[in-house]
Amino acid sequence: xxxPQQIYCTAFQGIRxxxxxxxxxxxxxxxxxxxxxxxxxxxxxxxxxxxxEVDFRGSYDDVLSRLSDGTPLAPAAPVEPAEEAAPRGPGxxxxxxxxxxxxxxxxxxxxLNGQPGGASVALRTLVExxxxxxxxxxxxxxxxxxxxxxxxxxxxxxxxYEEASRALFAGDGARFRQMIDNWPVDIKEHTxxxxxxxxxxx
Numbered sequence: 001x002x003x004p005q006q007i008y009c010t011a012f013q014g015i016r017x018x019x020x021x022x023x024x025x026x027x028x029x030x031x032x033x034x035x036x037x038x039x040x041x042x043x044x045x046x047x048x049x050x051x052x053e054v055d056f057r058g059s060y061d062d063v064l065s066r067l068s069d070g071t072p073l074a075p076a077a078p079v080e081p082a083e084e085a086a087p088r089g090p091g092x093x094x095x096x097x098x099x100x101x102x103x104x105x106x107x108x109x110x111x112l113n114g115q116p117g118g119a120s121v122a123l124r125t126l127v128e129x130x131x132x133x134x135x136x137x138x139x140x141x142x143x144x145x146x147x148x149x150x151x152x153x154x155x156x157x158x159x160x161y162e163e164a165s166r167a168l169f170a171g172d173g174a175r176f177r178q179m180i181d182n183w184p185v186d187i188k189e190h191t192x193x194x195x196x197x198x199x200x201x202x
Contacts, residue, residue, distance in 0.1 A: 006022070007022070007023040008021065009021075009026050010026070010046055011029065012041065012154060012186070012187075014038070015154075015186060017186035017187075018030065024064055024067055026043065027043075027056075027067060030054070030056070031063055034056055042153065050149065051153070054067070140171075143198035144198045147191060147194040147195040148165060148168060150191060150194055151164065151165065154190075154191075155187055160178075160182070163175070164176055
C-alpha cells in the first residue's frame with residue numbers, strides 16, 4: 001500500500017475544488033478551509049476516486065502526525081476470508097512470490113506441466129503476456145470505475161448524469177463531454193481528467 005505521503009488526492013468543498021496534490025499538503029489546505037466554515041469537504045484519491053478519511057482534530061501538527069501513522073486513511077479493500085486465513089505455504093515471499101490455489105481441468109494441468117519450466121513458469125508467462133496485451137483495456141476499465149465513483153459522489157444530481165454514465169462505458173467520448181459540459185466547472189474538469197484514459201482505447 002502506498003504511504004500516505006505518496007498519495008495524490010483532490011479535495012472538494014461543495015462544488016469547489018480547493019486543493020490537489022500530495023495528501024499532507026491537501027490535508028492542511030482542507031483543514032484551513034474547514035476552519036473558515038462553509039460546506040463539508042470530501043477528499044478523493046486521484047487514482048481510484050475512493051474517499052480518503054482524515055482526522056482533522058487538533059492542530060496542523062496533530063493532523064500531519066496522524067497522517068504519518070497512516071491511521072486516518074480509508075480502510076483498504078476487504079481481504080477474502082480464504083486468503084486471510086491461508087497458512088504460509090510454498091513460494092518465495094521475500095521475492096514477492098506467493099502460493100495460491102488454482103483450479104483447472106486435467107487437460108489444462110497436463111498442458112501446463114508439459115511447458116518448459118513447469119506449470120508455475122508457464123502461468124507467470126501467460127499472465128505477463130495477458131497484462132501486456134490488455135494493458136490499454138485494463139487502464140480504460142480502471143478509469144471508467146474511478147470516474148463513475150467520483151461522478152456518483154459529486155454529480156449524481158447533475159443533469160445528464162445517467163446519460164454521461166452510459167457514454168462513459170460505451171466509450172463515446174464526444175457524448176460524454178457533451179453531457180458533463182454544463183456541470184459546475186471544477187467538477188466537470190476533474191471528471192474529464194479522470195475519464196481521459198477511458199476513451200483512449202476507443
